[in-house]
Amino acid sequence: MFKSEVTVSVIIPAYNSSGTLRLALQTVLWQDFTDFEVWVVGDGCVDDSESVVASFRDDRVHWMNLPSNSGGPSVPRDEGLRRAKGEYVAYVGQDDLWFPWHLRELVNFIETSRGEFVYSLGAMIGPEGAIGMLSLPTRPWSDEPMSPINWLHRKDLIEDIGSWATFVKYGDDQEFLRRLLDANVSLGFRRQLTVLKFPAMMWHMYSIKKDFPQRRYVEAIQEDATKLRNELLLEFAAFHSIRHEPSDSLYRRWINRSVHRLFRMYGFHRWPVNQIMYRIYRKHAGL
DSSP states (O other): OOOSSEEEEEEEESOOHHHHHHHHHHHHHTOOOOOOEEEEEEEOOOSHHHHOOOOOTTTEEEEEEEEOOOOSSSHHHHHEEEEEHHHEEEEEEETTTTTTTTTHHHHHHHHHOSSSSEEEEEEETTTTTTEEOOOOOOTOOSSSSSOOGGGEGGGGGHHHOOOOTOOSOOOHHHHHHHHHHHHTEEEEEEEEEEEOOOHHHHHTTOOOOOOHHHHHHHHHHHHHHHHHHHHHHHHHHHHHHHHOGGGGHHHHHHHHHHHHHHHHOOOTTTTTHHHHHHHHHHHHHHH
């Protein structure tokens, strides 16, 4: 039986984006649940990410850098899991943000529900504002947005379903979900908005070197996090109510969905589909 030294281990994969990493770490350290450790695992970083981590001067925050770049977050997450000492594991991206109540909400929920894996609600942030919501898809490789930033699971769950699939370059979170669902793990949804996701492909995130879009949201969280949450929910409702697809795009949408179904049947995690999707991601993310 795994014996924990802290309640939660927070794992952050990082790669040459120290500006957004600083902002993400700020929101982690603003958590009103404080019994956690943080492992920032660099994927062969060659920027100043290490010094950014050290600048917080917090004994709960640890840094390690892999000797070479693996090209995706699964290897850093896997390394973080090996070092994690918490009873539970949470994840956050180097370019994503947490509300201050994120850990408290999920820890309270997993302990009262006696579950193995719980998740919350997240807002997808685009240049227009809140453009979507993420929770947990009912099947892997679906069209629904997903990210591990709104997950919390027992560390010993990894003994049952395995760790992160380091052979998957694109969609390692979907591959993790596949094994989670196959194992019939008990899942719990905490209906609370707790995280902000900034899709890298939408923002070309790795090409941004200053004026990070996360900054104004960090400032809003610091000023009045509850007000920001309510504004984002209203913003998304307004966006969703006026969203429509032009008729001339119906054929293109049908083609895209047909290709997606074929890829899903074959397996997004299999070569060469995974490699194709990985290259598309890198191009649009600014890598």
